[in-house]
Amino acid sequence: MEFEQRVMLLDANKHRIIGPPNHSDEVLYPIYSQGELIAYLGHIPQKSLVEATEVQFVEEFNFSLLWIWLVSCAVTLAVAYPWANSLIKTIEVFNKGVRQLAQGTYGSRVAIDRKDELGQLATDINHLATVLERNEQARQQWIADISHELRNPIAIMQAEVEAVQDGVRENNDSTIKSLHYNVTHLSHLVNDLYELSMSDIGALSYTKFEASPVALLEQCVDLYRDAFDEKRLSLLLIFRGDPDVMKNMSLQMDQNRIQQLFSNLLKNSLKYTDAGGGLEVVCSNTEDKQLVIEFNDSSPGLTDNDLGQVFERLYRVDPSRHRHTAGGAGLGLSICKSIAEAHGMTLTAGHSSLGGVSMKVVITWE
Incomplete structure (x- = not known):
């Protein structure tokens, strides 16, 4: 109008x-x-656009918007569908791999070769599967080793008891001594296994007080001097630095556990060092507030491979350092490692300058 x-x-x-x-x-x-x-x-008020050009413009504009929307939807679908389809297939591969891991099939791997975040996720899942597979193998080996260690003394005791029952062997002091030997071996093994299991679940109790590790070390060395003399082994406690300064260095620790740590290391050298050799226990302190205690024994030594696994539970080392006495089930050093870590210490194994093994305990003060 x-x-x-x-x-x-x-x-x-x-x-x-x-x-x-x-x-x-x-x-x-x-x-x-x-x-x-x-x-x-x-x-009369105007209620709508009345110019033909205006009406045509509005119609054309609306029509253009419709076409733009349709084209945008088509392009989006054309681009998104292949990507979404690829993503769905990738997720299905992840889902299958994770489901297999959850079912205990640790040998399965996620077969995805990508360079983006999904590829990194696949790499992480495969690494997790590798760790789980190794842990499962270690658990199975652990069970097999424990069964072997328990079976041997039990089989020996059973055979001896049956021999006495059948009258093949007399029930004398020799028989009782043999039974006692195997019972002691079995008791030590069970106690060691119990301590390690408690350590694994964080239930191994530690009652810590301020104490000097060097003073505890001196007590342990003195306790083992006679045993070393009986085996014709020398036992030396050497201080590289001021002994009084080292003895005055103290920290919060469970004295019984630290004594157990030192005793196990001394006992280890006592059992495996050849007669005529010896053990040097060397104490030194560094400028960065560290106390280093080294247990260096003489031959026989260990290979690099043995040194890398010597702290593993029930690990069997070279026959030249094989177990000879009750309780030697390959758990002592594992217990030492657990005690050291519980106190913030480090325990490592290496070659000794005397031709044997060097066990190094490093204690750091805050």
Whole structure:
């Protein structure tokens, strides 16, 4: 509707003078002259775009928007579908691999070769599977070794008891001594296994007080001097530095456990060092607040491979250092490692300058 078709002029009695016919939507404005109403000016409000060009523009614009939306949807689907399909297949591979791990199939691997975050995730899952597989193999070996260690003394005791029952062997001091030997061996093994299991679950109790590790070491060395003399082994305690300073160095520790640590290391050298050799226990302190205690024994020594695994439970070393006495089930050094770590210490094995093995305990003060 053109502008002139929407404007009207009426007299004071609202008789139309000029303009379109009466319209229900028209709006009138009174006109006054010297305070007297003389006429009305009216118009019909515009409700929509009336210009053809404007209408055409709106229609074309809406049509363009529709096409843009359709094309955008088509392009999005064309790009997203292959990617989404690939992602779904990748997730299915992950799902299958993780499900197999959950079922205990630790030999399974996620076969995905990608260079993005999903590829890194696949690498991490495969690494986890490798660790789980190794742990399962270690657990199975652990059970087999424990069974072997328990079976031997039990089988010997059973055979000896049956021999006495059948009258093949007399029930004399020799028989009782043999039974006692195997019972002692079995008792030590069970106690060691118990301590390690308690350490694994964090239930191994430690009652810590302020104490000097060097003073405890001196006590342990003195206790083993006679045993070393009986085997014709020398036992030396050497201080590289001021002994009084080292003895005054103290920290929070469980004295019984630390004595057990030192005793196990002394006992280890006592059992495996050839007669005529010896053990040197060397104490030294460093400038970075560390106390180093080294147990250096003479031959026989260990190979590099044995040194790398000597702290593993029930690990069997070279026959030249094989177990000879009750309790030697390959758990002593594992217990030492657990005790050291519980006190913030480090325990490592290496070659000794005397031709045997060197066990190094490093204690750090905060």
